[in-house]
Amino acid sequence: MAHPDWEAPQGRVLPMKLYDAAMPAPNPRRVRIFLAEKGLSVPLVPVSLAAGEHKQDEHRARNSLGQVPVLELDDGTAISETISICRYLEALQPQPPLFGTTPKEIGLIDMWIRRVEQQIGAHVGHVWINAHPYTERYAKTHGIQRYADFGDYSRGRALGGMTWLDREIAGRDYIAGDSYSMADIAALSIVDFAAFIGIEMPEDCAGLRAWHARVSARPSAQA
Amino acid sequence: MAHPDWEAPQGRVLPMKLYDAAMPAPNPRRVRIFLAEKGLSVPLVPVSLAAGEHKQDEHRARNSLGQVPVLELDDGTAISETISICRYLEALQPQPPLFGTTPKEIGLIDMWIRRVEQQIGAHVGHVWINAHPYTERYAKTHGIQRYADFGDYSRGRALGGMTWLDREIAGRDYIAGDSYSMADIAALSIVDFAAFIGIEMPEDCAGLRAWHARVSARPSAQA
Numbered sequence: 001m002a003h004p005d006w007e008a009p010q011g012r013v014l015p016m017k018l019y020d021a022a023m024p025a026p027n028p029r030r031v032r033i034f035l036a037e038k039g040l041s042v043p044l045v046p047v048s049l050a051a052g053e054h055k056q057d058e059h060r061a062r063n064s065l066g067q068v069p070v071l072e073l074d075d076g077t078a079i080s081e082t083i084s085i086c087r088y089l090e091a092l093q094p095q096p097p098l099f100g101t102t103p104k105e106i107g108l109i110d111m112w113i114r115r116v117e118q119q120i121g122a123h124v125g126h127v128w129i130n131a132h133p134y135t136e137r138y139a140k141t142h143g144i145q146r147y148a149d150f151g152d153y154s155r156g157r158a159l160g161g162m163t164w165l166d167r168e169i170a171g172r173d174y175i176a177g178d179s180y181s182m183a184d185i186a187a188l189s190i191v192d193f194a195a196f197i198g199i200e201m202p203e204d205c206a207g208l209r210a211w212h213a214r215v216s217a218r219p220s221a222q223a
Numbered sequence: 224m225a226h227p228d229w230e231a232p233q234g235r236v237l238p239m240k241l242y243d244a245a246m247p248a249p250n251p252r253r254v255r256i257f258l259a260e261k262g263l264s265v266p267l268v269p270v271s272l273a274a275g276e277h278k279q280d281e282h283r284a285r286n287s288l289g290q291v292p293v294l295e296l297d298d299g300t301a302i303s304e305t306i307s308i309c310r311y312l313e314a315l316q317p318q319p320p321l322f323g324t325t326p327k328e329i330g331l332i333d334m335w336i337r338r339v340e341q342q343i344g345a346h347v348g349h350v351w352i353n354a355h356p357y358t359e360r361y362a363k364t365h366g367i368q369r370y371a372d373f374g375d376y377s378r379g380r381a382l383g384g385m386t387w388l389d390r391e392i393a394g395r396d397y398i399a400g401d402s403y404s405m406a407d408i409a410a411l412s413i414v415d416f417a418a419f420i421g422i423e424m425p426e427d428c429a430g431l432r433a434w435h436a437r438v439s440a441r442p443s444a445q446a
Contacts, residue, residue, distance in 0.1 A: 064391065065342070071330075079330040081337045088330030107294075107302045107311030114304045119288070122345070150370040168287065 012093070013041045018085075019062060019070040020044040021054070026193035027082040028069040032223035033185045034086045038093055042071070083113060086182060098182045105177075112176040112183035119161035121190040124199060126154035132197050158199050162191070166205035173214060184215050235316070236264045241308075242285060242293040243267040244277070249416035250305045251292040255446035256408045257309045261316055265294070306336060309405060321405045328400075335399040335406035342384035344413040347422060349377035355420050381422050385414070389428035396437060407438050 021028045035042060047053045047068050055066040062070045062078040070078050071085045079085050090099050100106040129135055129144075131151025139146050165187070169175060175183040191201060191212055201208055215221060244251045258265060270276045270291050278289040285293045285301040293301050294308045302308050313322050323329040352358055352367075354374025362369050388410070392398060398406040414424060414435055424431055438444060 064387070065338075073327070077327060077331070079327075079334055081334045084330050084333035084337060087333050088326050091326035091329045103311050103314035104296070104300060104302075106314045107307050108300070110307035110310050111302055111304045114307060115288075145376055147370060147373040147376070150373045153368055153370070164287070 012039070013043075014089075014092070015074045016042055017045050017072045018042045019047050019059065019068055019072065021047050021049050021068045024193055024196045025049060025068065026189040027067075029192075029223060030082045030185050030189045031069050031071075031085050033188070033220045034089065034098065034182070036220035036223045037096065037098060037180075037185070037218075038089065040089065040093060083182070083186070086185075090182075098180075098185070100176075100181065109176045109181045109183050112181075113186050116165065116175065116183060116187045116190060119164060120158055120194070121186070123154040123158035123161060124190060124194045124197070127151050127158060127199065128197055130154070134197070155199060158194060159202055162194075162201050162205055162208060166202075166208040169211060170207050173211070175211070180215070180218070184211075188212070188215050188221065235262070236266075237312075237315075238297045239265055240268050240295045241265045242270050242282065242291055242295065244270050244272050244291045247416055247419045248272060248291065249412040250290075252415075252446060253305045253408050253412045254292050254294075254308050256411070256443045257312065257321065257405070259443035259446045260319065260321060260403075260408070260441075261312065263312065263316060306405065306409070309408075313405075321403075321408070323399075323404065332399045332404045332406050335404075336409045339388065339398065339406060339410045339413060342387060343381055343417070344409070346377040346381035346384060347413060347417045347420070350374050350381060350422065351416075351420055353377070357420070378422060381417060382425055385417075385424050385428055385431060389425075389431040392434060393430050396434070398434070403438070403441070407434075411435070411438050411444065 018028075018031060020032070023029060032044075047059060049068070053059055054068050059068075059070075060066050062072060063080045065080070067080060069082060069085060070080050071088065072078050079088055087099060090097070094101075097105075098109075100109040129139075129151070130146045131148050131154070136146070138144070165175075172178060174180050175187050191208075195201070201212065241251075241254060243255070246252060255267075270282060272291070276282055277291050282291075282293075283289050285295060286303045288303070290303060292305060292308060293303050294311065295301050302311055310322060313320070317324075320328075321332075323332040352362075352374070353369045354371050354377070359369070361367070388398075395401060397403050398410050414431075418424070424435065
């Protein structure tokens with residue numbers, strides 16, 4: 001499901017299943033990047049979003065919201081929500097830490113995950129759902145109301161969020177400080193998905209662009 | 224800033240400051256509830272939202288987004304985002320655990336926090352910003368564009384989220400399982416704020432209403 005050149009890490013294989021979806025879906029990719037950074041491997045079960053498999057009963061039994069990814073443990077427990085899945089995996093294998101180890105790191109990394117999601121990710125999502133041509137037919141077929149004006153406005157908010165983030169990370173290498181963390185994984189998947197739907201990082205965001213090149217150069221970014 | 228009948232817990236006083244705002248603001252309340260459940264006390268510094276203090280330079284130096292709450296540590300570090308502040312405090316004082324202790328609890332509680340925020344909280348926020356009379360004047364004064372149709376639609380989504388949650392929690396006492404957790408604090412603050420802006424739990428959500436009565440009966444709910 002990942003980039004064709006990507007090789008799954010040869011590390012510890014966990015006794016669970018990850019219900020996964022192909023690029024450009026940003027959320028499943030986050031978990032794959034996280035696994036690559038941890039050197040962990042989980043058997044992937046593809047769910048075809050194009051075929052609507054995520055909205056069918058079989059998948060809704062795992063996640064009633066019909067979303068991917070879902071991590072199914074060997075006792076049958078299903079964990080949804082990208083960040084929550086990664087947090088579970090971090091608790092299972094703390095090294096290398098991607099959510100921080102001291103109370104201050106833990107607080108600040110969580111803050112940056114949330115800021116990136118809210119100041120950029122949420123707006124990108126609104127553009128995608130309300131104003132992107134790719135989702136128009138799906139919305140019509142499924143009787144989903146779209147608010148095109150709100151979608152267009154959200155495009156400006158997403159770009160504004162990128163400009164804000166560019167200022168905030170001035171002088172540091174990673175989103176939450178001097179070390180790579182889950183906040184970088186969250187931001188990378190959002191920025192790449194934004195570009196996929198036509199919302200590119202503004203030209204004058206030199207720091208953000210340098211950060212993007214830095215994290216994209218890691219082998220995990222191919223996941 | 225809390226309910227007039229509420230008494231701050233007489234526990235450990237932490238060497239930090241919490242920039243706080245009065246009811247009905249749901250986010251500062253979450254941290255106060257969390258502190259009450261932990262038996263912790265932090266000096267509160269009131270920030271008047273009505274006077275726009277959160278958008279002034281002094282507060283923006285703590286949080287460039289101009290939001291409350293912000294926890295300022297004794298080394299000057301400012302942690303924003305409600306859940307992140309609570310996660311920091313949990314790392315500092317793990318007992319009683321409100322974010323889980325086993326990997327599975329940690330994953331599931333985080334999942335429920337996020338689900339409650341996304342399936343109910345985000346929609347309530349859209350109603351508040353786009354379609355509520357209280358924010359109309361503020362939006363006009365500050366040149367904020369409102370999308371009333373989208374706001375009205377979000378009201379239905381918020382109610383739908385409550386109905387969904389009612390089904391999901393059937394047979395258990397708390398949002399994430401058999402124990403009270405941060406997910407209950409997140410959900411309580413959202414449901415109470417929703418009611419404040421006129422989005423009441425649907426009549427037929429008996430389980431959700433019973434849960435609400437259960438968590439509202441805890442002394443911490445007065446915070």
